[in-house]
Amino acid sequence: MAANEYNVPSPDDRTTIICLYCDRAQEVGRKAMSVTCKFCHKPLRLEDLRFKEYQARRVIDTCGMVTVEKKGNVVTDKVNCGGLIVRGKLKGKIVSRGPVLIGPEAEVKGDVSAPVLAVGAGAILDGQYAIGPKPPAAT
Amino acid sequence: MAEANQEFPTILGPDATFKGELSFEKGLRLHGRLEGKITTPGRLHVAKEAKLQADVEAGAIIIEGDVHGNLVANDRIEMKQTARYEGDLRASKLVVDEGAVFSGHVTVGPEAVKNRPAQGSGTPNMARPAVGGMSPAQPQPIK
Numbered sequence: 266m267a268a269n270e271y272n273v274p275s276p277d278d279r280t281t282i283i284c285l286y287c288d289r290a291q292e293v294g295r296k297a298m299s300v301t302c303k304f305c306h307k308p309l310r311l312e313d314l315r316f317k318e319y320q321a322r323r324v325i326d327t328c329g330m331v332t333v334e335k336k337g338n339v340v341t342d343k344v345n346c347g348g349l350i351v352r353g354k355l356k357g358k359i360v361s362r363g364p365v366l367i368g369p370e371a372e373v374k375g376d377v378s379a380p381v382l383a384v385g386a387g388a389i390l391d392g393q394y395a396i397g398p399k400p401p402a403a404t
Numbered sequence: 405m406a407e408a409n410q411e412f413p414t415i416l417g418p419d420a421t422f423k424g425e426l427s428f429e430k431g432l433r434l435h436g437r438l439e440g441k442i443t444t445p446g447r448l449h450v451a452k453e454a455k456l457q458a459d460v461e462a463g464a465i466i467i468e469g470d471v472h473g474n475l476v477a478n479d480r481i482e483m484k485q486t487a488r489y490e491g492d493l494r495a496s497k498l499v500v501d502e503g504a505v506f507s508g509h510v511t512v513g514p515e516a517v518k519n520r521p522a523q524g525s526g527t528p529n530m531a532r533p534a535v536g537g538m539s540p541a542q543p544q545p546i547k
Contacts, residue, residue, distance in 0.1 A: 389513035
C-alpha cells in the first residue's frame with residue numbers, strides 16, 4: 266500500500282478564527298469542534314449551528330456559522346458568532362465577526378454589529394445597526 | 405441617456421452645493437453636496453462622490469455615497485457597496501450590498517412606514533412649492 270493512500274490530515278488543513286472574547290486571531294484545525302483560546306484561555310466552540318425550529322436560549326456562542334432556517338424561530342439574549350445567516354425569525358442582540366446575511370423572508374429584531382451585512386428585499390428588521398469593518402467592541 | 409434623464413430629470417452636479425429644503429416629483433440624482441431636507445414621492449439617487457446631510461422622505465432611496473441624516477422611504481432603501489450612512493432609517497424594504505458601512509437605528513418592514521411616529525409641525529407637505537429654485541415637474545395634459 267502506498268504511503269499516500271493513508272488518510273492523514275495535511276498540516277495545512279487549518280483555519281483561522283477570531284476569539285469571541287479577546288478578538289485575537291489564531292489558527293485551529295479545520296475539523297476541531299472546540300478549542301481553548303491560546304491568548305485568553307476561554308473555551309471556544311467552533312461548530313456551525315443550524316436552527317430549524319423554535320429555540321429559546323440565553324446565549325448562542327460559536328466561532329462558526331449560525332444559520333436560522335426558514336422555519337427556525339430563535340429567541341435569545343445574545344448571538345455571538347463567526348457569521349450568521351437568517352432565513353427565519355431571530356430575536357436578540359447579534360455580534361458577528363463575519364458576514365451577516367438576512368434573507369428576504371427573515372425577521373430580525375435586536376441590535377446588530379457586524380463587519381458586513383447583506384439584506385434581501387422584504388426582510389423585517391428592527392434594531393440598532395453598526396455595520397462596518399470595525400464594529401464596536403462587544404460588551 | 406435619455407431614459408436615465410426620464411427617471412432622474414433633476415441632477416445636482418459634482419461641483420454643486422445646495423443648502424435648504426428641496427422637493428421634487430420624479431427623481432433626483434445627487435453628485436454634489438446637499439444639506440437640509442428632501443421631500444419627494446419619487447426616487448433619490450446619491451452617487452458615489454456625493455455627500456448628503458439631510459432628513460429625507462422619499463419613495464425610494466439609492467445610496468452609493470456618504471449620507472448623514474434620517475431617511476424614510478415608502479418603498480425601499482438600497483445601499484450599494486460604496487455606501488456610507490449614519491442615521492436612523494425607516495423603509496418598507498431594505499437592500500444592503502456587502503461592503504456598505506452604516507450605523508443607526510433600522511426599522512424595516514411593510515408596517516414600518518405606516519406605523520411611523522407622528523412628526524411635529526415639520527410634517528412634510530408634498531403639495532408645497534419647491535424651495536431653492538427647483539420646481540416639481542408639472543403634469544402635462546394628455547393630448
